[in-house]
Amino acid sequence: MFVRNYMTKSPITISKKTPVFEALEIMKKYNIRHLPVVSEGKLDGVVTEKMLLTVSPSPATSLSIYELNYLLAKMTVEDAMVHKVIKVSPDTTIEEAALLMRENKIGSVPVVEDEKLVGIITVIDIFDALVKFFGYGKPGTRFVLEAKDEVELITEVSQVVKEFDVQIQSIVSMAKDNERVEMMLRLSTIDTEPLLEAMKKRGIKVNFYS
Known part of the structure; x- marks a missing residue:
């Protein structure tokens, strides 16, 4: 049971200059919570919905709607993403990937081959593999x-x-x-x-x- 058989191939990606608001819209549109951040096919980092919401202004902020929109427009994924990313290769076993997620308390791991992003595997993918395995x-x-x-x-x-x-x-x-x-x-x-x-x-x- 290898990662290559259960990962999402050619995942949706964004650049580090993508506005936070736009990244959130992409997650909402495609019903995903993790986005690899890439530059020319190489992995720069990873950003999650939680990270983006953490750097976004609180709904209880005293800022006006105009100030809020201006602030969101200025904030990019680079302000929220993880730069030092835990990653795996397509030939990593499912159990190794699961252990990495468990030990680091993360919900996904990018899959890299020859320094290029080729996929992403999430906790849901691990569950799917387990169901199929049994x-x-x-x-x-x-x-x-x-x-x-x-x-x-x-x-x-x-x-x-x-x-x-x-x-x-x-x-x-x-x-x-x-x-x-x-x-x-x-x-x-x-x-x-x-x-x-x-x-x-x-x-x-x-x-x-x-």
């Missing part, structure tokens, strides 16, 4: 299995899947605190009873299925 939205059944040994569990499950000629849509395993392994398995079938019976015969513990 196979949600496709007809099938999810099983949560448990065993002492991961390799043995995978071997047994593979035999059952082969026996019933069904496809594995996704498989995720995680070590539990009690030194056992829990596995989430999503199969391309809704006929669960024969599968459950076969798993029980092989000694596979099924904690949950839906």
Whole structure:
């Protein structure tokens, strides 16, 4: 799962001389909250809706409407953007990008290749990747299995899947605190009873299925 497969390619961009008001209008028009700031294809920085609103005058300001419009017209993205940008390459894994966002408390990361901006990946894109990874939205059944040994569990499950000629849509395993392994398995079938019976015969513990 790599960033290149889930990023927004050729994202909408602005220059650092773009007026703040214009940048806000672009975000509103395209329903986005993050804009890469570029110059000749190279990344200069990133600006978010929150940053732009922070530098904009408060609605409670005592300035007149004429003074307010004049001030907004003079303010540019350069006054609000982040210059030192955390970025990734198209070959960065989804989990690495997610960890970067989590550690730095940011909602997006620009994607750069050969010093050129080629895309942007956001928290929403990470969620989309996760949903696809777990196979949600496709007809099938999810099983949560448990065993002492991961390799043995995978071997047994593979035999059952082969026996019933069904496809594995996704498989995720995680070590539990009690030194056992829990596995989430999503199969391309809704006929669960024969599968459950076969798993029980092989000694596979099924904690949950839906």
